[in-house]
Amino acid sequence: MKKFILAGLMAALLLPVGLMAQSNEDLMKQIEALKQQLQSLEAKVAAQEKVVAQEQAAPAPAPGLEKEVSNLDARLSKVEVKTGSDRINWGGDLRVGYGYQNWHIAPYQQFTGFNPQTHMPMFQQVPGQDWNNSMDWSLRMRLTMNAQVNDNLKFMGRLSMYQLYGGADVPIFNGSPNTVLDSFNSAKIPNSDVLHVERALMVYRFTNIPFSFAIGRMNTSDGPPLEIRDESERDGTPMAIMVNAEVDGIHAEYGLKDLGLPDGTTIGMCAGIGYESGFGGGGQTAESYTMTPFGVARINGMRDTKVVGLIYDMPLMWMAGNTVNSAEFILGYNRFNDMMDIPYGALLNFPIPGPYAQSSPQYVTATRNLGDMDQYGLTWEHHIGDNFVYFVSGGFIKSHPNGQVSQYGFGGLLGDPNNSRTGSAYYTGVRWKATPKWTLGAEFNHGSKRWYTFTPSAGEPSDKLAARGDVWEGYVHWNFNKNVMLKMGYIHYDYSTAYSGWQIAPANLDYFNLNNNPQLFYPFPKTVKNAYVMLEARF
Amino acid sequence: MTSSKWIKTAVIAAGLGAMVAAAAAGAKPSETKGKYYMLKTCKPCHKAGSKDGEVTPLIHTQAQWKTYFEAGKHGKEELTKYLTKEQLLDLEAFLVAHASDSPQPMTCGG
Numbered sequence: 001m002k003k004f005i006l007a008g009l010m011a012a013l014l015l016p017v018g019l020m021a022q023s024n025e026d027l028m029k030q031i032e033a034l035k036q037q038l039q040s041l042e043a044k045v046a047a048q049e050k051v052v053a054q055e056q057a058a059p060a061p062a063p064g065l066e067k068e069v070s071n072l073d074a075r076l077s078k079v080e081v082k083t084g085s086d087r088i089n090w091g092g093d094l095r096v097g098y099g100y101q102n103w104h105i106a107p108y109q110q111f112t113g114f115n116p117q118t119h120m121p122m123f124q125q126v127p128g129q130d131w132n133n134s135m136d137w138s139l140r141m142r143l144t145m146n147a148q149v150n151d152n153l154k155f156m157g158r159l160s161m162y163q164l165y166g167g168a169d170v171p172i173f174n175g176s177p178n179t180v181l182d183s184f185n186s187a188k189i190p191n192s193d194v195l196h197v198e199r200a201l202m203v204y205r206f207t208n209i210p211f212s213f214a215i216g217r218m219n220t221s222d223g224p225p226l227e228i229r230d231e232s233e234r235d236g237t238p239m240a241i242m243v244n245a246e247v248d249g250i251h252a253e254y255g256l257k258d259l260g261l262p263d264g265t266t267i268g269m270c271a272g273i274g275y276e277s278g279f280g281g282g283g284q285t286a287e288s289y290t291m292t293p294f295g296v297a298r299i300n301g302m303r304d305t306k307v308v309g310l311i312y313d314m315p316l317m318w319m320a321g322n323t324v325n326s327a328e329f330i331l332g333y334n335r336f337n338d339m340m341d342i343p344y345g346a347l348l349n350f351p352i353p354g355p356y357a358q359s360s361p362q363y364v365t366a367t368r369n370l371g372d373m374d375q376y377g378l379t380w381e382h383h384i385g386d387n388f389v390y391f392v393s394g395g396f397i398k399s400h401p402n403g404q405v406s407q408y409g410f411g412g413l414l415g416d417p418n419n420s421r422t423g424s425a426y427y428t429g430v431r432w433k434a435t436p437k438w439t440l441g442a443e444f445n446h447g448s449k450r451w452y453t454f455t456p457s458a459g460e461p462s463d464k465l466a467a468r469g470d471v472w473e474g475y476v477h478w479n480f481n482k483n484v485m486l487k488m489g490y491i492h493y494d495y496s497t498a499y500s501g502w503q504i505a506p507a508n509l510d511y512f513n514l515n516n517n518p519q520l521f522y523p524f525p526k527t528v529k530n531a532y533v534m535l536e537a538r539f
Numbered sequence: 540m541t542s543s544k545w546i547k548t549a550v551i552a553a554g555l556g557a558m559v560a561a562a563a564a565g566a567k568p569s570e571t572k573g574k575y576y577m578l579k580t581c582k583p584c585h586k587a588g589s590k591d592g593e594v595t596p597l598i599h600t601q602a603q604w605k606t607y608f609e610a611g612k613h614g615k616e617e618l619t620k621y622l623t624k625e626q627l628l629d630l631e632a633f634l635v636a637h638a639s640d641s642p643q644p645m646t647c648g649g
Contacts, residue, residue: 091642207588263578317575324575386571436567483642538642 088155092143097534099136105129106526109519123519131525137165140459142198152207156219158199162459198246210255218272220247221457224330225381225391228431231439231477231485232538234328237268238311241395241427241465242332242377244455245344247272249307264315274305274454275340275366297367297407302340305369307454309334327382334375336454339413340366341406343502344456370413370504371401375453387433394426397452406504409521414450415505415512423450427465429473439477446470449497449509456501462493462528466501468509470494487534498524573633576626596637604634 109123140162147155186192201216221244223236236244237251249272256265312331317324342365379393399421401413414421429443447453447468455466464471475489498512498520499505505512512518514526577594585594599607608631611618618627635641 089639093642205587263582317578319575324569324571326571326574383571386569 088145088147090143090145091539092141093536093538094142095138095140095534095536097136097138097140097532099133099138099530099532101133101136102527102529103131103525104527104529105131105523106514107517108514108523109517110523111519111521121519125517126523129523139163139165149202152205154203154205156199156201156203157197157217160196160198210257211253213250213252215250216248218247218249218251218270220245220249220270220272222459224328224379225393225427225429228381228389228391228429229441229443229473229475231431237270238309238334239330239332239377239379239393239395240455241379241393241425241453242334242375243309243453244463244465245457247274247307249273262314262316264313266313268311268313270307270309270311272307274307274336274344275338275342277302277304277340277366302366303338303369305339306337307334308337323385325382325384327380330377330379332375332377334377334454336373336375338369339371339373339503341368341370341408341410341504342366343410343499343504344454367407368404369402370404370406370417371399373400373413373452373503374398388430390428390430392426392428395424395451395453397423397450409506410502410504411506413503414452415499415507415509421450423448423452425451425453425465437479439479441473441475441477443473444471447500449513452501452503460491460530462525462530463501464491464493467493468495468497468500470496483538485536485538487532487536489532491528491530491532493525493528493530495524495526495528500524568628568632570629570633570636572626573629573631576622576630577633580621581630596634596641597639599634599638600640601635601638604631604638 105126105128107128108126110126112122112124114120115122141160143159145155145157145159149155197217198221199217199219201214201218203212203214205212219236220238221236222230223238223240223244224234226236226240226244227234238244249270251268251270253266253268256267257263310333314329316327316329319325374397376396377394379391381389381391383389399413399416401417401420403412403417405412405417411417414423425445425447427443427445429441431439431441433439445465445467447466449468451466451468453466455463458465464473471491471493473489473491475487478486478488480486495514497509498514498518499509506521512520514524581594584591587593596604608618608627611627613621622630
């Protein structure tokens, strides 16, 4: 027992010695680690001291620099506040034009009224005549605007002013001095709240599907291919040969890329109102009466003119050798329902000076719905490289009259209230940018004798795409400075048939061949020659 | 042909010749090619709703696009990784011409 006790005591005495030897080794290791850490820290401190020394050795800020930075900060803050509070981005263009026009009216028979005994229409022979305007200045200003309301919603708009120098607004004078209104005082007399809104629409784009819709006063004017002659970007959705008008409506569009079609391909559907028969349209939804050249006419429950349309839009882009080709292929269809009997159309549609053609002092309103019309269109634009582009555009219409005629004597749809009639047109042209500053272009369009298109917003004295006949145009653009262009051109119209731009005619349009001394309500020109020079700045 | 007609013909021919010569000499960057490179190279990643963010000419001003191409960087990478120097000049011409402060910003419909 004693042996066990002794052995235990010996072990207890020897154990701390062993542990002590092990602790010394650990301590040495820790000391080594600490030395390494210390060296590392010394190196870091040395590097820091070097940086500090370099900073201290750097030149002091130039006198006034801090003040200048402070000033810049203050100025930038103002800019940021201004930019942040700007709700609308503005742009626009200003165009001053000079034109020479010659309108030749071939011999025709002027309607002079009805024989009181026989009630037959009476006509008087009018010889050929020319009407010249050798100095025709015009001014057009357009202010474009847009605002990104949120990630999905965008507002777009355009305000426009377009007038002839020296009295484009028809002077009105009823004998009292304070009734004189013309372009010289239109902006200075406190009598009107008119501001011309050419476009005002909201565009909503969905995030997860390629779908968008737009509503408001649409971008339905100056569409393709008119941007080629204008040397600008595409400016409207529908083809110019089908619609060139300020249409209030809605447009929905779906992207078709997921179907394997080229990026940007869309199918769109639009709807608009072509005539409001109730409030604001001058007509009445209920039965009422209006004055016509033939006496009092009864207006009986007019319906609105509705328009619905489809448009397929496919952009293409490909490389051929070292040349990039881009193209646009557009197909369109419109249906005009319940068209009425007031002619749409550009300035050509209303009387030009003639022996019996006087401006009417009285505004008239629609009296009848005349039927429906189908309209088809196709456009192909092909840009070859940066400098050459050609286009082809075509249209076809078919009327569906309902047997009604206008109570003004304007007749039925396309001059035939009882039979469906068709018309067609084509439009082609080229543009070549010969140098960075000079551009040359030529265009031709032809419309058949029953051609009709809805283009009242063409902005030309005689809407060329509505012409029944042939129209040639040649132009030269001189881009003499950035964003400034001088446009020089000549348009030659050769009309075959009267009432161009009208969806109605008093009788079968075969009777209104301008070469055959037709019987007409108004004089219509046989040829129009229009030479122009325009200075245009875009900003 | 009378002498005056010869003179007119000569003047027109000289004018057309000068234009053709100028067109041939003017090898400036091509906006059309720039648009092509934009669609083929940039758009696949930078389309609407993508994680890399949509890129259109309208996201910058003309000056900002010029600065961007001067720097030549696409994030930390060189722009030349994606397009050649000549192609970048074309792309820059397109983006600058349709930037947010250009006279006619390229719109996307509506």
